[in-house]
Amino acid sequence: MINIKIKYLVFVCSVSLLFYSCDEVFPEAPAENELLDGPMEGLSFSEQNRFLAGDVAFNDEIFTPESGLGPMFVATSCGSCHPGDGRGHPFTTLTRFGQTSPNQNTNIPPGAPQLQNRAIPGFEPERLPSGVPFMKFTPPAVTGLGLLAALTDAQILENADPNDDDGDGISGVPNYITPPDYFQPQWFHQSLNGKFIGRFGKKAAAIDLLQQTATAYNQDMGVTSTFESLDVATDFTIDPEVSDQTIRDVVFYLRTLKAPIQRDSDASDVIRGQQIFSDIKCGSCHISTWTTPESDIEALSNKTFYPYTDLLLHDMGPGLDDGATEGSAETYEWRTPPLWGLGLSADSQGGELFLMHDGRAKTIEEAILMHGGEASTSRDSFEQLSETDKQKLLTFLKSL
Amino acid sequence: MKTSTFIYKNLKLLLILVFSGMGASVLAQRVSTDTTSIQMNMDAVYNRPFLKAGSFPVALGGYVEAHGQYFVTDGISEGISFKIPRMTLFVSSSILDRIKFLSEIEFEEGTKEINIEFAALDFEFHPLFNFRGGIIMNPIGAFNQNHDGPNWEFVDRPISATTIIPATFSNVGFGFHGKTYQKQWVWAYEAYVTNGFNDQIIANSEGRAWLPAAKENVDRFEENFNAIPLVTLKTAIRHRQIGEIGLSWMGDVYNKYEEDGLVLDVKRRLDVFAIDFNTTIKKKLDITGEWVWAFLDVPDSYSQQFGTQQQGGFVDVVYTVIKRKMLGWENARINLALRLEHVDYNVGSFNETGGTIHDDIQAIVPAISFRPSAQTVIRANYRYMWETDLLGNPPVKTAGIEIGVSSYF
Numbered sequence: 083m084i085n086i087k088i089k090y091l092v093f094v095c096s097v098s099l100l101f102y103s104c105d106e107v108f109p110e111a112p113a114e115n116e117l118l119d120g121p122m123e124g125l126s127f128s129e130q131n132r133f134l135a136g137d138v139a140f141n142d143e144i145f146t147p148e149s150g151l152g153p154m155f156v157a158t159s160c161g162s163c164h165p166g167d168g169r170g171h172p173f174t175t176l177t178r179f180g181q182t183s184p185n186q187n188t189n190i191p192p193g194a195p196q197l198q199n200r201a202i203p204g205f206e207p208e209r210l211p212s213g214v215p216f217m218k219f220t221p222p223a224v225t226g227l228g229l230l231a232a233l234t235d236a237q238i239l240e241n242a243d244p245n246d247d248d249g250d251g252i253s254g255v256p257n258y259i260t261p262p263d264y265f266q267p268q269w270f271h272q273s274l275n276g277k278f279i280g281r282f283g284k285k286a287a288a289i290d291l292l293q294q295t296a297t298a299y300n301q302d303m304g305v306t307s308t309f310e311s312l313d314v315a316t317d318f319t320i321d322p323e324v325s326d327q328t329i330r331d332v333v334f335y336l337r338t339l340k341a342p343i344q345r346d347s348d349a350s351d352v353i354r355g356q357q358i359f360s361d362i363k364c365g366s367c368h369i370s371t372w373t374t375p376e377s378d379i380e381a382l383s384n385k386t387f388y389p390y391t392d393l394l395l396h397d398m399g400p401g402l403d404d405g406a407t408e409g410s411a412e413t414y415e416w417r418t419p420p421l422w423g424l425g426l427s428a429d430s431q432g433g434e435l436f437l438m439h440d441g442r443a444k445t446i447e448e449a450i451l452m453h454g455g456e457a458s459t460s461r462d463s464f465e466q467l468s469e470t471d472k473q474k475l476l477t478f479l480k481s482l
Numbered sequence: 483m484k485t486s487t488f489i490y491k492n493l494k495l496l497l498i499l500v501f502s503g504m505g506a507s508v509l510a511q512r513v514s515t516d517t518t519s520i521q522m523n524m525d526a527v528y529n530r531p532f533l534k535a536g537s538f539p540v541a542l543g544g545y546v547e548a549h550g551q552y553f554v555t556d557g558i559s560e561g562i563s564f565k566i567p568r569m570t571l572f573v574s575s576s577i578l579d580r581i582k583f584l585s586e587i588e589f590e591e592g593t594k595e596i597n598i599e600f601a602a603l604d605f606e607f608h609p610l611f612n613f614r615g616g617i618i619m620n621p622i623g624a625f626n627q628n629h630d631g632p633n634w635e636f637v638d639r640p641i642s643a644t645t646i647i648p649a650t651f652s653n654v655g656f657g658f659h660g661k662t663y664q665k666q667w668v669w670a671y672e673a674y675v676t677n678g679f680n681d682q683i684i685a686n687s688e689g690r691a692w693l694p695a696a697k698e699n700v701d702r703f704e705e706n707f708n709a710i711p712l713v714t715l716k717t718a719i720r721h722r723q724i725g726e727i728g729l730s731w732m733g734d735v736y737n738k739y740e741e742d743g744l745v746l747d748v749k750r751r752l753d754v755f756a757i758d759f760n761t762t763i764k765k766k767l768d769i770t771g772e773w774v775w776a777f778l779d780v781p782d783s784y785s786q787q788f789g790t791q792q793q794g795g796f797v798d799v800v801y802t803v804i805k806r807k808m809l810g811w812e813n814a815r816i817n818l819a820l821r822l823e824h825v826d827y828n829v830g831s832f833n834e835t836g837g838t839i840h841d842d843i844q845a846i847v848p849a850i851s852f853r854p855s856a857q858t859v860i861r862a863n864y865r866y867m868w869e870t871d872l873l874g875n876p877p878v879k880t881a882g883i884e885i886g887v888s889s890y891f
Contacts, residue, residue: 107864109879111557144689151685158689158785162872171873172834173786200785203681203737204747207783432837432873 136335355478399454549886678712
């Protein structure tokens with residue numbers, strides 16, 4: 083009997099020890115700087131609740147034919163394009179087509195500007211008309227968008243240099259967009275002939291996050307709202323399939339997602355890489371540091387952040403000229419994409435990298451070498467770096 | 483009328499029946515069986531302990547499961563919670579010699595769901611030729627028929643058996659079953675036509691081909707979704723000393739391809755194949771497993787999120803460490819057990835990149851159980867699970883402890 087008791091005791095102690103000694107018994111949370119999702123610091127209780135509602139709508143709500151999906155669509159949820167709030171996979175690449183030059187929309191064929199390449203059973207997906215110019219967009223990460231949205235147009239225009247007056251070879255042009263009828267200008271917006279500066283999207287075609295969100299529901303998922311009420315299949319107005327509240331919650335969620343956090347910022351290679359980044363003038367377009375003005379969300383007010391973008395369009399050369407465009411952008415012009423979160427891209431792209439606007443670059447180095455136009459000088463400078471310095475630059479970029 | 487509405491409206495009657503049965507149980511005799519060593523999986527439905535009062539032709543039974551759990555997912559826990567996943571009542575009746583009836587009514591998570599899982603009449607014309615009609619459990623794999631909680635050392639049901647085979651999967655229909663014996667060998671078959679699947683399996687809020695979504699069609703007990711019956715076939719062979727192996731298939735057109743004479747789509751099939759086995763080694767080591775493949779015809783133009791092929795399975799190893807009188811219970815046992823599971827909800831590769839589509843789960847579940855008798859179990863499980871999304875991003879890791887009880891009554 084005593085022998086059995088001892089056996090039991092040993093067993094219970096062993097199990098207890100196992101649970102107390104092994105970190106892997108319960109999986110630990112990944113480090114905060116390894117994740118893109120999560121709210122920014124400083125939200126109030128009510129703001130946290132609203133963030134949560136938006137999080138559920140963004141990541142958990144999967145549309146079905148019954149709840150409004152399609153009939154033609156690209157993705158079934160916001161989260162399927164932006165897994166973990168990060169960059170998307172070519173599986174949900176968007177195709178935009180029809181517009182061949184700035185502010186010229188006369189040639190837009192039916193179904194444009196976005197192709198819905200999937201359809202619910204019993205329906206046919208949209209087909210790209212033969213010979214039409216098109217461009218493909220890999221879905222971007224959505225983290226930190228609230229900080230970019232909080233900037234004033236005046237701040238963005240400070241870096242614009244359309245005629246390259248300073249002679250540095252870098253222009254920087256805002257994409258002026260005709261606003262949708264539901265757009266409500268804020269105090270920081272500036273209009274030009276009834277148009278406003280776009281700051282979201284690969285060509286900066288969306289002025290604010292409401293436009294970006296309502297358009298994505300409509301064009302990506304085929305879900306109508308009071309904001310975007312046209313059915314993608316018929317172009318007729320139909321009843322809203324998602325509520326205003328849900329759209330507003332998602333916008334709030336996007337506004338209050340935390341910014342990506344840099345890793346290993348004190349490492350010597352990262353510091354040296356950052357210096358090289360600056361030396362070869364990458365920072366002329368990928369502007370590192372911004373500060374928000376006052377905002378209606380306290381957590382967004384007066385915050386200094388590091389997105390590495392100027393939100394302006396730049397000539398990227400013939401190699402990246404897809405022959406199609408949006409708004410007032412030229413076909414060869416692309417908005418400087420934020421580089422924050424670049425080092426975590428593989429964690430949302432299935433372990434691989436699909437960089438540049440359409441995912442054509444499989445490594446960061448490839449992406450750099452694809453830069454042309456205004457970025458040619460920086461690209462050439464990169465090519466002339468020693469292998470060690472190249473690696474340091476890449477280490478810095480991976481730390482973002 | 484919905485099944486649940488019907489049950490609610492007849493709840494009083496049901497309770498009277500149950501309590502009458504309990505009253506009668508003063509005089510009742512427990513028809514007890516060792517439910518952990520059944521003859522064949524197909525017999526599981528009748529191989530349950532019942533209370534029978536004298537010559538009263540009705541016998542009652544049931545089982546209950548309850549557990550507490552603490553899970554952590556990537557460092558975040560929802561805390562401790564307690565569940566009663568199901569309480570099930572059986573009523574069986576010998577109507578005439580070789581004509582019997584059995585029903586199984588399940589209350590899931592309180593009364594969140596009330597389902598008739600089985601309610602069928604069996605007519606035995608010959609041991610090899612029995613006619614069964616009513617609500618039957620489709621004999622796909624083994625778990626769907628042999629799913630009673632007290633039979634298992636694990637709190638959770640196997641993932642593949644509940645999400646690829648949507649156990650418990652019952653439908654209205656008819657069919658035949660039979661068995662024959664020769665020396666150490668038993669051979670059995672089952673063949674049924676029933677109502678079947680519907681297009682929610684690829685149009686659901688899970689965002690993946692999800693066979694359990696078919697059960698959300700509340701009309702499936704009164705009409706077939708698309709007028710084509712689900713055919714389920716199973717054959718199994720058992721050697722009394724070695725064990726049992728079963729092969730099963732069910733297939734159906736799942737979409738509404740025609741309505742009011744209008745052709746809406748092509749016929750799209752779902753076919754599910756399963757292999758199951760179980761064996762006992764030296765009366766101490768039980769090994770049970772099941773593997774399932776599902777093939778779906780999903781429109782090419784629909785999202786690749788809804789895969790055309792799924793597969794998965796589990797292996798349970800249960801080792802009896804102690805079997806003797808313990809704490810006054812004769813034949814009490816302590817078992818150590820381990821379950822390994824894998825499911826892949828989307829077997830294939832992306833059209834765009836050629837890369838592997840993931841959407842898979844792996845789990846390992848060590849367990850310890852104490853059985854005062856074969857019909858009652860107290861069990862503690864530790865589960866560690868890796869869930870990888872469609873794209874193959876770093877898996878979400880979940881681990882937790884579940885402690886629960888389950889017993890026939």
